[in-house]
Amino acid sequence: MNTEIVVKEYHGVYQPQVMDLILQIQQDEYHIPISRSDQPDLLDIENFYQKNKGNFWVALHHDQVVGTVALLDIENNQAALRKMFVAKDYRGKIFKTAAFLLNTAIDWARKRKIQGIYLGTTLQFKAAHRFYEKNGFQSILLEDLPPKFPVMKVDKKFYKYTVQK
Template identity: 50%
Template sequence: MTGTIEIASFEAEDQQGVIDLILPIQREEFGFAITAEDQPDLAAIPAFYQSGKGDFWVARCEDRVVGSIGLKDIGNDQAALRKMFVAAPFRGREHGVAAGLLQRLLDEARERGIRDVFLGTTDRFLAAHRFYEKHGFVEIAKAELPESFLFMAVDTKFYVFRLAAAL
């Protein structure tokens, strides 16, 4: 793919692009029977993510949303990483979209005083497990998650990035 990748905060005009990015990955690549209606956060990104210390970023290439990542403020200077998706043609080290999105999230979280970033994923996302571990996330037991962590039904594996320790 050609074109410059821009990472920016979500804006209202990104709404359909985010849905068009996420749903095919969930349904076609990973076989989850899930709809946009099953994910009310997708219809309310500003209210759900862009409040408190949270935010939501998109990667754009030529006005097309090719990546997304959300930081959900869960209180107590903690947050959850959610909705990290990258369109297949933009995956891989040579594009740097996933790494760029994650770095933006961690930099912003640090600036906002977040101490810990938690995430949940499924056993199926093996490449995601390697990616998170390579970038400093440590696997933890479900019991170690804060009570305020929002579980997705498909989540079976959990990670934390301790920003306070990384300062």
């Protein structure tokens, strides 16, 4: 089995696969009542994420999108980690997709002198909580988020990662 995952910067050709992957995980796997229309950022990734110090990446296996991650520039050398999703069959130690995506985002942040990466997630994503904590994210309260952090209605748990030089 070829386990090679390639992480690339997002290009519009991946938009349908990105939307399908994220909605499938949110709706089918975790039964989160969120729709395409609740996520207008996914319809305009280039203008929403790929500006200033932000970016969006896809993880590919044989040109199929199997994971995503984004950094949204929220000013003051801070970024929000968004849209971290990995297809079920590509999670874990065999493919290491989530680790590749997260490391890509952190390396990007470091090179752009981003000091803190913040994220919000749902209470249902227990495995994601463990993953973030294992990778140096510290749990924080809602009131500890930067003023420009975009809290989603489904976000109930928050984290901060301090980017080291």
